[in-house]
Amino acid sequence: MTENIDWNKRISPVVHAIPPSGIRRFFDIAAEMEDVISLGVGEPDFITPWAIRESCVYGLEQGYTSYTANRGLLELREEICALQKRNFNIDYEPKTDVLVTVGVSEALDIAMRTILAPGDEILIPEPCYVSYKACAALAGGVPVPVPAKIENNFSITPEDLEAHVTDKTKALLIGYPNNPTGAVLSREQLIAISRFAVKHDLIVISDEIYGDLTYGGERHICFAGLPEMKDRTILLNGFSKAYAMTGWRIGYALSNPDIIAAMTKIHQYTMLCAPITAQIAAVEALRNGEKYMKKMVSEYDKRRRLIYDGLTNAGLKCFEPKGAFYIFPDITSTGLTSEEFAEKLLMKEHVALVPGNAFGECGEGYVRCSYATSVAKISEAIARIEHFVQHCR
Known part of the structure; x- marks a missing residue:
């Protein structure tokens, strides 16, 4: 008989201590309501471009349904390395420096598990994506939040980091362009952070999933391309945001051969490989998807200006x-x-x-709105928010 067993006591204390995602709670409620406009989940409202979908269909017709190498299709790894060379003049070796993962979420998880031993501290600027601290804790590490201040445009400075570094600090995780603030860092700011990392001999995990989504003349700076940073950085990126491929679950990690080999060990025992159909689609995205991506980014920019002006006027x-x-x-x-x-x-x-405190304590007093939805829905949402704000006062 098992009726009287308290199963909660048999769950790992580490798992017990991790709160559920603060992003999802309100959308579970919203799913049961009518006439809800969602500015919440960070998912493009665009469908994956047809040329990318068609490559997957063709692959299925040709019978491409098998496993791939643990590290992913060599063809895809070659395209990923070519992209880094083309965009940032960084040389990576396709056979040793790249791991294709099941979304950037897996890449983040196994990067943490690869470098963090129990008790190792990792500096994490906040506000930040909800998975960062949870993945660090699940890896046995100690996430150390470093508040980024609005006075500094939500950017992090070496002085901020210095105030939190200890002799147990092993790594630094940065995510820019930032989720949830939309902040970016200049080359000068990133160089200052890179010098901090060298000074304290830190590994840097750089989550650049939003790297293609920059506006107003800003150009994304790849952290691994900075002086002395290529081997010290675990670069994470993927296809979900820029190519509207969230459901395909395809991402990748780039780093030195030793780090990638270690990450591959975990990957081969947990995921084995990313789905071959998604990898085929990713090859097409890198070869021929830039024009579709740029069109989507242009549309996001229009929405960005609309929601910024609308909320400010509200x-x-x-x-x-x-x-x-x-x-x-x-x-x-x-x-x-x-x-x-x-x-x-x-x-x-x-x-x-999404309430801002879902992204860390320093997010209290803010809310996150996603503008990855239509202009019509954004306009109506702004009108409703303005009405609500007026009644609050």
């Missing part, structure tokens, strides 16, 4: 995002907490967004 102070597809308005003028604002807005105006 009376909310906003940092103007320069990358990704999120905006992070300050809602403290309403007198509500982040969770109160998100919950009441959902219930009264049927607009779903």
Whole structure:
């Protein structure tokens, strides 16, 4: 008989200590409501371009349904390395320096598990993507939040990092363009961070999944391309955001051969390989998908300007995002907490967004809005938010 067994006591304390994703709670509620406009989940509203989908269809017709090498199709790894050379003049070796993963989420997870031993500390600037701290904890590491301040445009500085480094600090995780703030870092700012990493002999995990989504004349700077950073950096990227391929679950990691070999060990025992159909589609995306990607980025830029102007006119102070597809308005003028604002807005105006504290304690007083949705929906959401804000005052 098992009726009286307390199964919760048999679950790992580490898992117990990790909170559920703060992004999903409000959307579970919203899913049961009518007439909800979602500015929440970070997923493009575009369908994967047909040429990319067609390559997958063709692959299926040709019977490409087998495993691939653990590290991924060599053809895809060659294209990934060619992209890095073309865009950033960084030389990677396809056979030893690349691992194709099941989304960037897997790449992040196994990068953490590869470098962190129990008790190792990793510096994580906040606000940040919800998985960062959880993956560090699951790897046995100790995530150390480093608040990024609005006064610095949500950028992180060496001085901020110095205040949190200890003799247990082993790594630094940065994610720019940033989710949830839309902040980007200049080359000068990144060089300053790279010098900090060299000074303290840190490994840097650089999550650049939004690297292709920059606006207003900003150009993405690849961290691994900075002086002395290529071998010290684990570069993460993928296809979900720029190519509207979220459901394909295809990402990759680039680093020195030793790091990639170690990551591959974990990958081969947990995932074996990324799906061959998704890898075939990714090859097509890199070869012929740039024109589709640029068209989507241009549309995001229009939406970015619309939502920034709209929320500002609604009376909310906003940092103007320069990358990704999120905006992070300050809602403290309403007198509500982040969770109160998100919950009441959902219930009264049927607009779903994410409370800022889901991305770290320093996100309190903000909410995250995604503009990866249509202009019509953004316009209606702004009108509803403005109505809500007026009634809060």
